[in-house]
Structures are given as structure tokens and as C-alpha cells.
Amino acid sequence: MAGPSPWATHLSHAGPCSLAALRTAWLRYPNLLRRYLFSTDHKVIGLQYAFTSLFFLLVGFSLAVLIRWQQAYAGQPLPLLTLLVGEVNAPGGIMLPEFYNQLGAMHGTIMVFLGVVPLAVGAFGNYLVPLQIGAPDMAFPRLNLASYWFYAAGGVVMLASFFVPGGAAMSGWTSYPPLADFAPQGQTWWLAGMLLLVLSSLLGAVNFITTIVQLRAPGMTWFRLPFFVWTQLITSFLLLLAFPALQAAAILQGMDRLAGTSFFLPSGLMVGGQAVDVAGGGSALLWQHLFWFLAHPEVYVLVLPAMGIVAEIIANNSRKPVFGYRLMVYSIFVLGFLSFTVWAHHMYLTGMGTTISAIFQATTMIISIPSVIVLSALVLSLHGGSIRFNTPMLFALAFLPMFGIGGLTGLPLGLAATDIPLHDTNYVVGHFHYLVAPGTIFALFAGIYHWFPKITGRMMNETLGRLHFAGSLVTMNLIFFPMLMQGMAGVNRRLWDGGAIYQHAEPVLYLNVPMAHAAFGLALVQVFFIVNLFMSLKGGRRVTANPWEATTLEWAAPTPPRAHGNFDELPRVYRGPYEYSVPGMDVDFLPQHVPDAKAGA
Amino acid sequence: MIEWLGMPVGASAHAVEVDRLMALVHWLMLVMFVGWSTYFTYVLVRFRRGRNPRASYHGVRSRWSTWAEAGVLVSEVVLLVFFAIPFWSRQVDALPAEQGSTVVRVVAEQFAWNVHYPGPDGVFGRTSSDLVSADNPLGLDRRDPAGRDDLTLVNELNLPVGRPAIIWLSTKDVIHSFALPQMRVKQDAIPGVLQPVWFTPSETGQWEIVCAQLCGLAHFRMRGIYRIQTPDEFQAWLAEEAKYLPAY
Known part of the structure; x- marks a missing residue:
């Protein structure tokens, strides 16, 4: 090929953001843009989501490595740090508490809202749901396109906030007012970013629901849906019903910050000895209710797609149907409903009375039952199988005990009495990281290794995959188990010095050092994956x-599936999703779209 | 179990109950995890492809897993109904009588704990935000007769052992969380809310007051000292502090 690429000639001269250049490129190279950037094909959008969210996972994880390093070596100069984050944030290689708090808030925000959920729902859901139900695309392809670009815009706003005066949001990913109301302008950017991300999720949610309800292939009855599709359906309902609460809350907090309202500010506040000049009369607790009304269902948004991926991979690699398919579906229905009734278990220590705390403790204990059922069903699915231990299966299997630790450590936090010593300690941090990191993120890795051949027509390398798996499993446990120990000893979270100032932290303080090194090791191990x-x-x-x-049907499509349409001809479905090792057949799998039992033999 | 968990020493009357529940829950978690992992390992070894080349369509048929689920449910109900809920209504909801208790105000601010004792008259003096200054962070009105004998301290809380302590907690600016790890006490201080928290210290000692809720830049060093003293020591300390009161 002669000369530079067409992109270089048309975009670089006019500057990166020039609309004129974009228009010229659009007229001249409509196919390129429509194919890769503004495609309405669910697969392209899914891959856009995948690459963007993997990028954000890497960013969010890098922040976590800095956090771990800071806790282990607080106040010790690290000249490299000044190079990395600038003189403003780490003068002389010593991280300022201002910047440390930004790392904490943005690590959480990026991992949850820009990394894990977009990967689990935006990427996996988008790519797989239409394929698995036998549809040519999503119900609203342009809405899908809009959903991705709102997400990308939200991501840009969040990243840009690091560079505004005062830096990014620094009041925790929970952004509790009044602290967040008084924070520098990065908090406003955080709110704007959240509005865009919520909008993106809502557009995605209506699209998924409509697609699953309307576009199932002939013969794809509800109980022939792959479990993964069920998890995406419930997830979409959770997003649709829970996110508006945060949308509203973010607007209210934005008005507190910009328009002088005091939705979350009571009267009589004094900051730094000066009376705060606001009308007052608001309630700081109101934010917590609105936030957790979203954020607890959000936990299940993180968890359900992971369960779906693991179920697909376990059925496939144990070569048998999942145990209790219907029971699992009913369980996640219950899980979805109950997830709206447990939010205040994050608020036991805000001054709750017996009745309210009893209600939320009860719902919290009840919600553990469907979770236990799904997890047990996945383990029982292995019984009688003929298990292949390939990379996706290793990740999916490790999900089970790791998610198990995360779930079990939720019990003492869910009981208000034992929550007293553990609340806001590293025990909480260890608990939810077990759920999300070696839990959900392992499931997402499993999914990437499992569906990569469908997307690209090529296998990922098995040796590198196993190294990635073993390294991640070991290092993650070295990071998160010590958190449980520290939390039990009473060490609080979000401390710039990792708790070094406190006497009661002394017996477990040394753990910060191996945790920091393990975090660094975890980063190195990801090189295998990349x-x-x-x-x-x-x-x-x-x-x-x-x-x-x-x-399942995605494997009936050509590899890679056809752009705009997926299948050579739209499939018809004859049976449930996991007909493996059907008695009396020679081969051990009977695809959903194969008409006759004999045809598969 | 409590020793293994490595919790800080429990030095209040209700710490025993919290720790007992903590141990019970962790026993339950351990039993579930070990039982479940044993089965998981067995299945992985027994049903690996090399050992079991052909999978069974039907898989496991026994109903023991249902019984295991029921066991989990029953354990959770027991923990909830017989331990967690009664504990809350007895310890958190029901305040003891002020006579017979040590009553103290604690006002949190970025990044200090202001402690306010009512003095021998047992009545807190009037406070006002107009009077707040660097050397009067509580804004205590010393001209108020009830306020003349009040003691105010920063980051220092003394309490007598064996007598219920009621702490009226509030905050001037943002949310803080007042934590005394050895007392098994933690209570959010929410702006605009006056929230009592109580406990009965059962051992003497000197430990640290912790801020458990992110409250800003210096959150990590929002630390105070608290001492649990014998009643005599406590009275002697009160008398000593009273000597430094300004005269009116």
C-alpha cells in the first residue's frame, strides 16, 4: 500500500476533534466509520464495549496497585511516583492524601461502572444475547449504538476529571454528602460522568429486555433460553429499575454543588470553624438511601452475568446438563426481586432502630438462600460429568470457591451485631473484592477464553492461559485474604497510611507489604493475558x-458470525440449551438447532 | 475461634455477646466452606475426563443438597432470631437511665473529637455556633450557669469502668464514625442528627478512638485516646481537670 493510511491524511491535519474532518472522512470512507466506529451491528458494539471496558479495567487496576503500594510504604518517597502522577499529586515521590483519596474513589467508580458492568453486560450481553436467542441483531440497533457512545463519553469525563483543578472525585465511590457536596470540582465531573453512564445503562437495559422478549428464534421458548440469557434479562431489569434512583440522586447532589440547594445539607453546619452558608434543612442520610437503592441491585448486576457465563462453561466442559436449570432460573428471579429490599444493610450504623434493622437483616439472610442455591447447583452440575480442564473451565471452576468466600464473608456483615466491629474495615473490602475480583472478573476471563474462538475463528494459547489463571488465583488470594485478617483486627479502610497510626493495627500491619507485592505480581501476570x-x-x-x-445457538452461526444478521439462515430451536451426553447417542452433544435427534448422532 | 480471628481485646459488657456471635458465624462459614470444598474437590477428581470419559445425562439424583440448603437456612434463622435481633433491641435501641450512667457529649469535626462532660451539676451548658472559636471548638457558653462547671477536651475521653456510659454523638461538618474497637462500639455521626450510643466498659485500659468513615484529607489521622479508669481514678481525674476551669 502506498502512502499513509487514509485516517492520517484526513484526521491529523484538521486536529483530532474537527467536525469538518470527520464529515470529510464520513463522505469519503463511510464504510470504515460505519463498520468500526458507528456500527449498529451488536457484535461490533459488543467488541467496542469489550475493548473499552478492558482498557478501563486496566486503568482502575493500576490505581489499585498505587493504593496498595501507598498503604505498604506510606510516606516513603518513591521518585517514580512523581514521574507517574505528577509533582502536584506526589511532591518528592510522596503521595498526598488528596491524591490518595482520589485513587480510592476513582478505583471503585472505574472498576464498577466503567470496567466490570460494561464488560459483563455491554460486551458479553451485546455480543451473545442475540446469537444465543437466534436473533439477527438487537431490537434497537441505533439505541445500542447510542448506549455505547454515552458510555464512552462517561468514561472520558471520568478520566478527564483527574486533570481539573483539585483533581478527581475524592469522597469515595459512594460519594457521601456533605463531604462530596464540599469536595473540589472533580466531584461535579464525577456526577456528570455518572449521568452519562446511567443513561447508557438505561438505553442498554430497555434494548436487552425488548430483544429477549421479542426476538427469540422460532422454538426458543422461555425455558429453552440459555441460563446466560436469563441472567442478562434479570440484570437488565435491575439496571432499569435501580439506576434512576442514582440518576435522581446525582442531579440533586449536582444542584447542591452548583445551584445552592441543600437536599443533603442539614442546617447549622460548620466547616473549619465557619458556618456554612446554605439554606439547610436537607438530610445527609437521604443520599445514602438513594445511592444504596441503586448500589445494592448493582451488586447483582455484577454477579448475575458472571453466574450466567460460568453456567454455560461448566455445562459445556462437564459435558452434561446443568443441575436444576429451572430452579436456577427461579432463584435468580427471587434474587432480582430481593435485591431491591436489602439496601439499608449498608447503613446499620447510621442510628437504626430494632424494627428496621431486623427487617433488613432478615431480607439480607433470605437473599443468601437463592445465591447458595445457584452456587450449589453449579457445583452439583459437575457431579457425573466428564470434566475438561481447559483455561475457560479453570477460571469458571475457580469462580465457585472464590465467590463462595465472598458470599460467606457477607454473613457477619449482614448481621447488624457483628457488623459493628467489621463495618468500614478492610474485612468489608476483602469481602466484596472476593465477590468481584476472583469472582466476577474470573468469570469474565473465563468468558473471554471461551468465546474468543467464536469471535475470531482462532483459539487463545492454552499455556499462556494457564499461567494467567494460576498467577491470578494465587496473587488475588494473597491480596484479599489478608484484608479479611486486617479487618477482623479492626483496621479501617480508606486510610492513607494503611492504619499505621493505630496501635490495634500493629499486629497485622506487616501484611500491607506482601499485599503490595502481590498486587504488583497480579499486574505482571496480566501480561500473559494481554x-x-x-x-x-x-x-x-x-x-x-x-x-x-x-x-447453544451462537455456535450454530458461522465463525465469525455474519455482520448484520449473524446466521446464514435464522435457526429454529428444538430443545433446551444443555443437551449434553443424551443417552443413546454417539456424540455427546445435541445442539439446540438440530432438528432430529438422529441428525446429531 | 475468637482467638484465631484476631479481634482486638473485648473490654465492654456486650463485647462478649458480639464476639460469641462472631465466632458462631465464622464456625458456620468454616463448616460450609470446608464441607462444600471437600465435595467440590471430590467431584473434580472423580469426574475428570481421564477417569470418567462419558458424562451422565442425569447427574446427581439424591436430594441431600436440599437438606444442606435447609440446614443453612435454619442456621441463619437461629443466628438472626436468637442472637442478632435481640442483641440490637437490648444493646442499641434501649438506653439505660441517665442516673447511674456516665453521660458525655462527643462532637466530631474534621479532624478531631470534641468531648464535653456536663460537670458535677450533671447538666450540659448551652452551646452556640456563634461562640465557636479555635479555643472553644464546642461553642460552649461559659456564662450559662449550667456551663460553668463543664469540662471540654479534644481527642481525649475518660470513662469509669463498670458503669454504663452514654455518649451523645453529633458532628459539625461531614459524616464521621465514632469507633472504639475494644468496646465493640461504632456509630456514624451524621450531620443534623443527635445520636446516642452506649456501652458498659468492663476492663480498664487505654486505647484509641478511631474515625471509621472517610471524612476528608486527614481522615487517616483523626484519632483520639480513650481511657477506662477505676471509679476512684476517674473521680480524681475529674477533680484535677476542674482545677483548670476558667473562673467566673
């Missing part, structure tokens, strides 16, 4: 349409 991902795009072993010998 190398594998890009290397396999070009150099992975070529495979046919159904390399895992799977039964």
Missing part, C-alpha cells in the same frame, strides 16, 4: 464454527 489476546488474534490456532462442541 500478550495472549493480541497474539492469538493473528496467530492463534484456526478453528471451525463449534470447536468446544457446544449446544
